[in-house]
Amino acid sequence: MVDEKSKDEQLEMFREDPEREFLTTNQGVRVINTDISLKAGERGPTLLEDFHFREKLTHFDHERIPERVVHARGSGAHGYFQVYEPMTEYTSAKFLQDPNKKTPVFVRFSTVVGFRGSADTVRDVRGFATKFYTEDGNYDLVGNNIPIFFIQDAIKFPDLVHAIKPEQDNQIPQASAAHDTFWDFVACHPENAHMIMWVLSDRALPRSYRMMQGFGVNTFRFVNSEGKGRFVKFHWRPLLGIHSLVWDEAQKIAGKDPDFNRRDLWEAIEMGDFPEYEFGVQILEEEDEFKFDFDILDPTKIWPEEDVPIKWIGKMTLNRNPDNFFAETEQVAFCPANVVPGIDFSNDPLLQGRLFSYLDTQLIRLAGPNFHEIPINRPLAPIANNQREGYHRTKINKGKASYFPNTVGENLPRPASAEEGGYAHYMEKVEGKIIRARSEKFKDFYSQAKLFWNSMSEPEKKHIIEAFHFEVGKVNDKNIRKAVVDMFNNVDGDLAIEIAKGVGVPAPEKKGGSPVTKESPNVSQERSEHTVKNTIKTRRIAIIAANGYNHNDVSQVMQALEAGGAKAHIISKHQGMLKSSSGESIEVDKSYVTTASVLYDAVYIPGGKENVETLKMQGDAIHFVNEAFRHCKPLGATGEGVELLKAANLPDIQFAGKESADKEIPLISDKGVVTAVSAEDRSAFNESFTTAIAKHRHWDREKKEQVPA
Ligand code: HDD
Known part of the structure; x- marks a missing residue:
């Protein structure tokens, strides 16, 4: 009976706990010294009879096998x-x-x-x-x-x-x-x-x-x-x-x-x-x-x-x-x-x-x-056949016969019928001439490429064009670049024009393209029904903080994130402990030099006057915010934390807070930038920030190319 544990149990027979007391050779002989090779005199040559030295090095010399020709990593x-x-x-x-x-x-x-x-x-x-x-x-x-x-x-x-x-x-x-x-x-x-x-x-x-x-x-x-x-x-x-x-x-x-x-x-x-x-x-x-x-x-x-x-x-x-x-x-x-x-x-x-x-x-x-x-x-199903030799054979098959049929081994192992679980190849009827050819429909190279293009959301189309600019832009031979542009003119004329713009070759003389107008939304990640955008489970959130941070802000947000299954890290200039404005302390998980915004899904900045005054003076903190913004990740800030977002010069974003003497903007989520200032709004902040994280990216920010990253 195969069950969930069967493979684990099978592997258990081969596992070895390395915590054995004595170091031995591969022959099981205890080793007396593994740091100094055996020599003829303190300053003399190493002796060939040092079998431990030879075995140790020989094994090491042979410790690599060829990597996969593809899929190596x-x-x-x-x-x-x-x-x-x-x-x-x-x-x-x-x-x-x-x-x-x-x-x-x-x-x-x-x-x-x-x-x-x-x-x-x-x-x-x-x-x-x-x-x-x-x-x-x-x-x-x-x-x-x-x-x-x-x-x-x-x-x-x-x-x-x-x-x-x-x-x-x-x-x-x-x-x-x-x-x-x-x-x-x-x-x-x-x-x-x-x-x-x-x-x-x-x-x-x-x-x-x-x-x-x-x-x-x-x-x-x-x-x-x-x-x-x-x-x-x-x-x-x-x-x-x-x-x-x-x-x-x-x-x-x-x-x-x-x-x-x-x-x-x-x-x-x-x-x-x-x-x-x-x-x-x-x-x-x-x-x-x-x-x-x-x-x-x-x-x-x-x-x-x-x-x-x-x-x-x-x-x-x-x-x-x-x-x-x-x-x-x-x-x-x-x-x-x-x-x-x-x-x-x-x-x-x-x-x-x-x-x-x-x-x-x-x-x-x-x-x-x-x-x-x-x-x-190793399969969990038993193996029984007459293939018994060759390099690295470990199984010891008993008996005389390694052929079938036989009379000396009770004619076993024998082929199984389909009813007994034998693999019966599907009886497909096949006829045709021996020929090097493919069916006519294989020659339609462009219809589904166009179907894919039609199905993309606008941000996805932009990413594809930018990818062409990078990939084809790195090609030295201009003729190849031109040939690629011409090839994709068969998919979509506008796409070809856009590719050409970025790779230094002229657009096709005649705008072409496949006539396909159909879409298949599920090939798009953005539009696909297989894309889930209602959970923050397992996302990583960076909380940027300095001494004087608002402890209440941090613990509230952390609680909400953890309740949703996300993981928050405290990030600061140095590792060690931070002191809050109200006297509590918290351990820093990562310093600016040991991490980066690119390793997180979202960024949060808590309040605290001293905290934000310090962060505003740290280029790394500003860069963290800018980069996350440019990569369209959710950003959240509460209380004085909003000031750091403002200092990062994020264009065309509305922040919570006093806009003018008589206008106060409450909690707001603008293009995935979620801010709240008053204590009242802060309680609604968590939900709004969580929703922004679940969305994953906020592509409407992509046009803000002036933000450095
Ligand atoms: Fe392949 C490895 C998937 C076409 C020949 N292939 C390999 C692996 C994956 C795929 C996932 C890595 C497996 C692992 O993790 O060890 N390959 C594909 C898919 C293909 C495909 C989805 C298209 C439908 N592959 C393909 C073709 C050939 C190969 C047409 C050769 C005629 N693939 C190999 C290989 C590899 C391999 C050379 C390298 C290492 C290995 O097999 O074990 O035989």
Whole structure:
């Protein structure tokens, strides 16, 4: 019986508590000294017979394995999955039948392009790979946070990756698409157009792995126990909503805290804020395969949710951090070909190639064919077959025979029938000539790129244009820049004109564009019904303070934030204790040099005359406010705290307080800047500030470019 604890219990057999009394060699011999090598005389050469010295260094010399060729940088977490209702009608997969069953999972989130030590907040696709340890064996859903892909056929994958990785001669740039070879590749492959729109959108800058969607991307199949198959696409949506960073912020975080997303995931789980994602499927009857103006096997196309709604069928909760990064997160091996009965493939040509590539890469990355014995990769279902040798084999199979059929080993292990749980491949009827071609509909490169563009909110459109300016603006070759502009003229003429403005090449001579006028609001983060904007759960709020702060203000606001599930940090010039105007004290969590506004979701300034007089003299405090303002984050201030916001010269913002001798502005929330002065208004402040934080960003402020950041 597989349950929530099964994988943990299996891993327990391999865990070792390092607090042993004596240091030993790998042979278990106690070591007498590990600091000084064995020498011929105090000043003589080291002796070869110092086996401890040799073992220690040799192990160290071999401590690296090849990083993943893509998705090298990742973070993992354990958890479980639970289905809402039996999915018997659609699939025989056992983990999708019983709502009381908790199937253990291991998830690895990743960036794609950067090397293992690169920064988390680069503009990139994020990997979202889930291993379900089901009673039928391991099922891997190896997805991304973007529902489509760059290319239509796996044979192009090496070209794509070679183009986007750092350039061949100098290995520049790291973890970035903003360079000539990538945009050359884009301009040579119009099939990229749709994916590029997504990659240049806010989707590529997730605020947190806990706040991004996941997609299986390729078309798969559900097959029920009667052998009826249906096409499916898989989705994850985070219960915290979908939220992103802004580009300037993302770049700064890459320096201030390159581990931003990794730390966020780790800390959330440590604090019991378990990330949760609903699992959804789009299900398509086989007879509807040709109903759409796109080919359902084309991985550069979504199935718009308006046409094929998502059925939300279960929930995943991540509730445990790994014990050891290398053993678990690094050595975990995902493969889209790891399926269980009830889930099958489609002829999507990208998926077909993926089915080969992952196992192949594990063979070199994990050095041989026995990587399924590495604890994190072990299924909970028993393994029995005749594959018994090869590097790093740990299992000791008893008996003489390692072949089938046999008479010396009772003819076991034997193949199972479908009724006994044997995996029966879906009996799809296939016919055709052997040919290097794709169906005609694959050649429509621009309609869904336009659909995506049409669906964006105004701020999202602005961000995409700015992303083009950054990415294409970094391309040295003007011809490539021009080719990109011309390519996107096929998507939307106005977009092409806007791109051209920022990258130093002329706009297309003739304004072009796809005729598509349809929208699909759920592809927009802003407009999507999957975006939650009514909770402040797990958000981080910076409270900037100095000596003389108003203790009542701080404790009231902290209480309200914590009640909503947010976390507040006290930030000041120095670490240590601050004294309030009424004599209480509070500990500073971070100093200006150990943190920055970019690491928070919102900023609050409490009252206190001395407090604000001090803060007004601190460039760091003013910068904190300005930067948060420019990044459209909620700002809150009460009492004299409002004076700091005024000192930061935030343009066109109305603040609470005395506007003139006879006009008093009470509590006000103007573009996410929430202020209150009188004690009466302060009590309503918390709710107003919380609402502003839940909204995440206040884009109407973006036009205030005069504010420095
Ligand atoms: Fe891939 C890793 C997702 C296309 C070949 N891929 C990898 C990982 C994710 C994806 C999340 C990291 C898994 C982990 O955390 O260990 N890949 C995708 C998605 C794709 C996709 C959603 C498009 C639908 N990938 C794709 C193609 C190929 C590969 C077309 C090759 C033909 N991917 C690989 C790989 C990797 C990999 C080279 C590198 C390390 C690994 O597999 O284990 O085999």
